[in-house]
Structures are given as structure tokens and as C-alpha cells.
Amino acid sequence: MKIDVIITPEYIDREYIKGKNVVVIDMLRATTVMVTAIGNGCKEVIPFLTVEEVLEKAKEIGRENCILGGERNAEKIEGFDLSNSPLEYTKEVVEGKTILITTSNGTKALTKSVGAKRIFVGCVLNGKAIAKKLAEINEDIIILNSGTNGEFTIDDFICTGYIIDEISKITNKIELTDISKTAQYIYEQNKDLEGFISKAKHYGRMKELDLMPDVEHAMKKDFTNLVPEYKDNHIIVE
Template sequence: MKVDIIISADDIKSEKVKDKLVVVIDMLRATSVITTAVSNGCEKVIPVLTVEEAKEIASRDRSSFLLGGERGALKIEGFDYSNSPLDYTSEVVKGKTLIMTTSNGTRAIKGSLGAKHILIGAMINAEAVAKKLLEYKDDVVIVNAGTYGQFSIDDFLCSGYIIDCLKRHTEVELTDIATTAHYIYSQHEDIYSFIKFASHYNRIQELGLQEDLNYCCKKDITKVVPEYAEGVIK
């Protein structure tokens, strides 16, 4: 199994993901939100690129559609919920459809169209993601959402952990960047000793969202692996 990494949504090239097995990571916080919502009984998540599109889709059925997401890490005006995974309890999402737009994560998902499979990964489901990748037995491209088109330490560290999970079960052939991600994780298995340098981590901390950070940095608290196909995540 070969494993490569794309460092941000802006760096996705169609030929890099076409017919590949892709894992999209935006651990702070979009893919943590998606994984949590699905784990808590959300029927499906529809990721979109713009606020306007999200509102238009949600207006079709406000009784069963929820609006969630962020701009600048803050809740969008007129939306039901923010980009905090703690918002998406079973009481809120069970049986509902979440319409979601974020600054980085939903862009990375949409940018990965053309892949054979698109899995949603985060720290909270990393081991389960690795096991699902082993089932498919294809070469893997891990897409880091990044932060506003730039490399992001948090997603890179999460990539390293998923690679570490894979290496426990199979032989993997890593590109240079994938080797680097795994090495960094191996030196910082506690997560916090390195993720504290991430600009996005510090932005969320500045907003007083420490509980979100604590939650998103937990390893393997769910075995759910959401998958994006035909416009929806289930």
C-alpha cells in the first residue's frame, strides 16, 4: 500500500486523487464534526462550498435539515449550529440531515471528487479509518484541508497518526511527505506537545473553545468512518 499526503485544499490536483482511495482530514474541526454527527445518528451530511447554497438547500425542509458550519472559526449568521463537534449531540442530529459549509474542510471534500472512495478522518476515528483503508487495499492519498490554503500542523499530525495505525497492520510505502508526517507523530504521540504550535489551534484557543480542542485531540473515541459519495456523507 502506497501512502501520499496533499497538504491543503488549495494543493489538490485532479490527477493526484483520481481513482485513488482518499481520506480527508480537517480535525480542527470539520471532519471531527462530521464524524461526531454521523456517530450520533445524523442520517446524512451534505457538504457545500457557500453559505448561500447551504441556506437554499436547508430552506427546502427546515423541519429535518440543520445548518452548521463556520467562517473565520465563528458560527455563520442564520445557521443553527457552529463548527463545534460538541453541538452535534444525538438529541440534536438523530434522524436529521446536516447541511454544512466551512472555510477549509468542505472545500477539501469537494476538491477530492474523482477519487474512488472519499473517507472522512480525524483523530477521533483514526484507527477505524486505518482499518477501513486496509479493507479497500488501494493506494491512499490523505488530503489535509489545511487552513485557508496553507499547510496546517494539526491535519499533518493527524495524518501521521493514521499512517502509524496502518503500519501496525501492514507494510506501507510512504512518500517523503508521508514519511515526515509519521516521523513527527512518532515524536509527539501525546498530540499536544506539537499541535500547540499550529496557528489554527491557537486561533480556536483564542476564541475560548478549549473544550473543542480537547475533544478533537482525543484518539479513537468512535469506530464510525463516514464516507462521501454522490453528494452526501453517510
């Protein structure tokens, strides 16, 4: 099993991801939102690139049947029900609902992964469960970091290192590219996640907007054993 890392969706090569399993990470905060919402009983999450696509889909399925969520520049979109805060996606709010979501980075990474063999939604919350699933599949893996506005982010990268480290605890039958080895090494040296990601530009943005409770939630290891999969344009757990 070969494990590679792509640091932002801008570096995706459609031919390269064909036949491989992809794990999309947007730790702060899109994939953390998706995993949290599914854990709290939503019917499904459907990611979109644009606000216009979300509104069109809401009209199609009926506004009463869905929740509109997401952000632009880390802030709630006007007219939407929820922002990109995982703490808003409670059981009381999302249970049984379809969530239509668009974000600056995470939904872009997911939609750009179409063409891969399978696409999983990962974050720190389900990092151990993702690792177990990938070890069971035992096929080539690409971990795709969503980044921020096309730039590398250390929060996604250390989450990647965490997942790789968990895989290595399950099996030694893995081949790591240099960037995968680097991600794992950085995690091994910085298991205090907040101490490391506090240096990230995006962390500073979260702090500026008083979103530190979201960050604290996003750093909870082994929070859930759910492994959501993006399949046929829907994110579900089968």
C-alpha cells in the same frame, strides 16, 4: 499500497486523485464535527462550499428537516443553527436529521476531492478505524489535509501521521512517499498531540475564542469505529 499526502486542497490535481482513495482531514474542526454528528445518529451530512448553497438546499428539503451548521473564521454563521463545534452536535440535537454544513476549509477539501475512487472522512476520533478500513481495501491512498485558508497546518499533519502509523501496525505492505514518512515520523516523536499542536496558528485561534473543549474532544484517539464516506454529495456510513 502507496500512501501520499497533500497538504492543502490548493495542491489537488484532479488527474492524480483519479482511481485513488482519499481521506480528508480537518482535525480542527470540520471532519471532527462530521464524525461526531454521524456517531450521534444524524441521517447524513451534506457539505457545501458556500452559505448560499446551504440556504438553497434547506429551502429545497424543508427547513424543519435539516440543521444548518458551520463557520466562517471559526465563528458561527449568522442565521445557522450550530457552529463548527463538535460538542454542539449531540444525539438530542442531530439524531435523524440531515445536516447541511459549510466551513472555511473542510468542506472545500471534500468537494475538491470529487473524482477520487472513494472519499473518506477522517480525524483523530476515528483514526484507528480509518487505518483498518484502508488496510482492508489495500489500494493507493491520498491523505488530504484541509489546512487553514490555503496554508499548511500542523494539526492536520500530525493527525495524518497518526493514521499512517496505525496503518503500519496492521500491514507492512505499504509504500510511503517522503511526505508520508515525514508525517509518520513527526507523530512518532510527538504522541502527546496537544503538546505538538499547541504550536499551531489555528490552535491559537481556538484558544482565543475559548474553544479549547472542542480541541480536547478532537484529540480523543480511538473514540469511534465509524468510517464515514462522502458519496454522491452525501456523507454517510453504510
